[in-house]
Amino acid sequence: METAALGDLRVCRVLNGMWQVAGGHGRIEHEKAIGEMMAYHDSGFTSWDLADIYGPAEDFIGGFRRMLAEEKGESELAKMQAFTKFVPEPARMTRAVVEQAIERSRRRMGVESIDLVQFHWWDYANPAWLDALVHLSELRDAGRVRNVGLTNFDTDHMQDMADAGIKIVSNQVQYSIIDQRPQVKMQEFCSKNNSVILAYGTVCGGLLSERYLGSPEPGNAQLDTPSLRKYKKMIDVWGGWKLFQELLAALKQVAARHNASIANVAARYILDRPAVAGVIIGARLGIAEHRHDNARIFGLKLDDEDRERIEAVTARSRNLFELIGDCGDEYRY
Ligand SMILES: NC(=O)c1ccc[n+]([C@@H]2O[C@H](COP(=O)([O-])OP(=O)(O)OC[C@H]3O[C@@H](n4cnc5c(N)ncnc54)[C@H](OP(=O)(O)O)[C@@H]3O)[C@@H](O)[C@H]2O)c1
Known part of the structure; x- marks a missing residue:
């Protein structure tokens, strides 16, 4: 397993994503899902990404922590990290509003101090995002939160935070071979400002895998x-299914050189980018698992020939930064 620094933590560089338990990704059985979390933990995948809005995800962390403490002792809890998000409706962000939300997440997750709270904001026209970050920073200083991060913020707003003296350890954004917008501005900003990127969408909901190689357009x-619908739309904007098939074929050739899978190559390509601390790969707990395959990401080393083969295809795609904008712009009202 590879680990990376994130604020005052060390995290597994392949994090388990829990949007997949939020509903719509198949029927998740609670007991089975929490049992499955132990298998991830035992395989070294000890870092979890979730959100206050991901259905039962925060409760799953609470349940899993209780199971971990019972089965392996309290000391085992220090080996896992759980990162939630604070995703409020854009409204006035008073200290009470922010504090209540954080207290709720702490209670559900069963933690004294939340490892990382990643703040999302839907509407830049409403300036209350800065108030929310001031209150989150105070809650960090009071020990209720260990680290303050972001999700889906663009570089200009991160610059505003830096100018206001707000310490941000990470920004979670879409980053894949298909969507490489973070390399335009975000990557350099994070490298210079002591912040890291957590990447999602790296395997495009499973589209970047052998399963879709040679398959007709779904x-x-x-x-x-x-998740599949979200990233299929991104592929449509990026260049369409025909070019995507060329990309899958190139990835398969690279994978074959290394006895790896297409998903391994897709994840490694992004992990090797500057400022990227980790990739978050969604887990449909109790329904499907790719732990063994994803463990191979760590041993995989891509060389120039591999990158050239991939970039011969991506060079022919459309420019998503010009079409959509910087990181997270697809989420703004
Ligand atoms: N901040 C945000 O706005 C935001 C947005 C989206 C996601 N996220 C975070 O990122 C996480 C990942 O979600 P995502 O939607 O981006 O999905 P993703 O990680 O791109 O795709 C997950 C799916 O890929 C398939 N998969 C995983 N490993 C594979 C492998 N080795 N080989 C073949 N297929 C593989 C699985 O499909 P099957 O289950 O069908 O096998 C899995 O359900 C979320 O859970 C969430 O934590 C955050």
């Missing part, structure tokens, strides 16, 4: 998770 009915 319609919405075949794309049976919100």
Whole structure:
């Protein structure tokens, strides 16, 4: 396992994503899912990404922590990290509003201090995002939160935070071979400002895998998770299914050189980018698992020939930064 520094923590560089338990990704059985979390933990995948809005995800962390303490002792708890998000509706962000939300997450997750709270804001026209960050920073100083991070913020707003003296340890953004917008501005900003990127969408909901190599373009009915639908739309903007098939073929050639899978190559390519601390790979707990395959990401080393093969295809794609904007712009009202 590879680990990386994130604020005052060390995290596994492949994090387990819990949007997949929020609903719409298949029926998740609570007991089974929490049992499955132990298998991830035992395999070294000890870092979890979740959100206050991901259905039962924070409760799963609470349940899993109780199980971990019972089965392996309290000391085992120090080996895992759980990162939640604070995703409020854009409204006045008073100290009470922010504090209540954090207290709720702490209670559900069963932690004294939340390892990392990642703040999301839907509407830049409403300036209350800065108030929320001031209150989150105070809660960090009071020990209720260990680290303050962001999700889906663009570089200009991160610059505003830096100018206001707000300490941000990470920004979680979409970053994949398909969507490389973070390399335009975000990467350099994070490197210079002591912050890191957590990347999601790295395997495009599973589209970047052997399963879709050589397959006809799937319609919405075949794309049976919100994650698959989200990234299929991104592929449509990026260059369409025909070019995507060329990319999958190139990735397969690279994978074959290293006895790896397409998903391994897709994840490694992003992990090797500057400022990227980790990639978050969604886990449909109790439904499907790719632990063994994803463990191979760590041993994989891509060389120039591999990157050239991939970039011969991506060079022919459209410019998503020009079409969509900087990181997270697809989420703004
Ligand atoms: N901040 C945000 O706005 C935001 C947005 C999206 C996601 N996220 C975070 O990122 C996490 C990841 O979600 P995502 O939607 O981006 O999905 P993703 O990680 O791109 O895709 C996850 C899916 O990929 C497939 N997969 C995983 N490993 C594989 C492998 N080795 N080989 C083949 N297929 C593999 C699995 O599909 P099957 O289950 O079908 O096998 C899995 O459900 C979320 O859980 C969440 O924590 C954050």
